[in-house]
Amino acid sequence: MNTRFMVALLAYAVVLLGFVPTRAIARQQCQGLSIQLGPVANTSGTAAVLASHTLTLDPAWRSARLFFKSGEVLPAGSYLRVTSLDDLAVQNFTSSEIGEWRHTSAYFNTATSHQLLLELVCAPHTSAN
Numbered sequence: 001m002n003t004r005f006m007v008a009l010l011a012y013a014v015v016l017l018g019f020v021p022t023r024a025i026a027r028q029q030c031q032g033l034s035i036q037l038g039p040v041a042n043t044s045g046t047a048a049v050l051a052s053h054t055l056t057l058d059p060a061w062r063s064a065r066l067f068f069k070s071g072e073v074l075p076a077g078s079y080l081r082v083t084s085l086d087d088l089a090v091q092n093f094t095s096s097e098i099g100e101w102r103h104t105s106a107y108f109n110t111a112t113s114h115q116l117l118l119e120l121v122c123a124p125h126t127s128a129n
Contacts, residue, residue: 035118037080038129042122047077050129051120054085059114066105066116068098077123084108085115092121 037051057064066082073095074080080093086109093101108116122129 037118037120039127040120040122040129041127042078042124042129045124047121047123049081049119050122053118055116055118057110057114057116061114062109062111063107064110064116065107068093068103068105070099070103075123075126075129078126078129079121081117081119081121082108083117083119084110085113085117086110 035053035055037053040050042048042050078094080098081090082093082105083090089106089108091106091108093105110116120129
């Protein structure tokens with residue numbers, strides 16, 4: 001076996017083992033957590049954040065991944081924005097993107113702030129966001 005391959009394989013195993021407990025804890029402890037940001041209507045002519053929630057997580061978690069309820073539909077042009085308050089990494093989700101991500105988000109760093117910011121960005125002249 002090539003030495004480079006062995007080192008890469010060992011490094012991958014260490015990283016994988018490091019994340020398994022975090023994922024298992026997150027799935028177990030977040031079951032049943034429900035955050036509702038809408039429905040809200042944007043009657044203005046510009047996109048606007050009309051609902052937000054700061055999600056404070058267990059300080060033991062170094063990362064977090066969100067799981068979305070299926071069947072939720074946002075009007076065209078509206079989206080959910082998720083921001084890690086650790087490194088300000090952002091992921092936006094339209095209704096179709098939630099499906100493309102299989103109703104989950106990316107993993108976000110939460111080791112320092114232990115918080116994610118959820119914002120509902122509503123397109124102009126929309127309702128039922």
